[in-house]
Amino acid sequence: MDSLLVSVAAFSEIAMYLFILLFVVDLLTLCIYVMRSGRVDPEEGKVITEDRALTANDSISMGGSGVSGGRYRGRHKVFASRSMFVTDLSLVDGTATKAQRLVVRGIKLGAILFWLAWIFGGLALLPSQPVFGVGVIVVLTFAFIHSVRMVRKGRADALRKLQERQASRQHRHKPKSDEQTAV
DSSP: OHHHHHHHHHHHHHHHHHHHHHHHHHHHHHHHHHHHHOOOOTTTTSEEEEOSOOOHHHHHHTTSOSOOOSSSOEEEEOOSOGGGOOOHHHHHHTOSOHHHHHHHHHHHHHHHHHHHHHHHHHHHHTTTOHHHHHHHHHHHHHHHHHHHHHHHHHHHHHHHHHHHHHHHHHHHTOOOOHHHHHO
């Protein structure tokens, strides 16, 4: 049994380093792709003045106590465009661009590679530190399964919203039958 654990540990250590390398390559590829395909929002990097009450976050960022005031004009700097976020609904209904879909796939691949690197790292620890190795495997597998469930729930919610939206459109544009027009 010990020889099996030692051989699994040797293989797992090599696999761990391979998945770490693939994770780094995926992360660098994502960064390069986003930098090359990204667009700058016209408001990005500029200070925007709005007629709105200051929020508690505005007060804290200015060194205040967090109590919001209602008679001042708010000014804030736009660091990133909010339109660059990808929603589950945009992925489901087809409004996400090819670049956004590729970034989402790259993030999913990165999550899988990160999980596999830790799993093989835990397997590599089994002969020398079995409790810690099993703990790493169990905790990270639980976290990975939980995150996959959250992604699937978001997709299911987006599909449900899309179907409700399509059903309401069909209901509004449904032609009147002959019986309703004859009366």
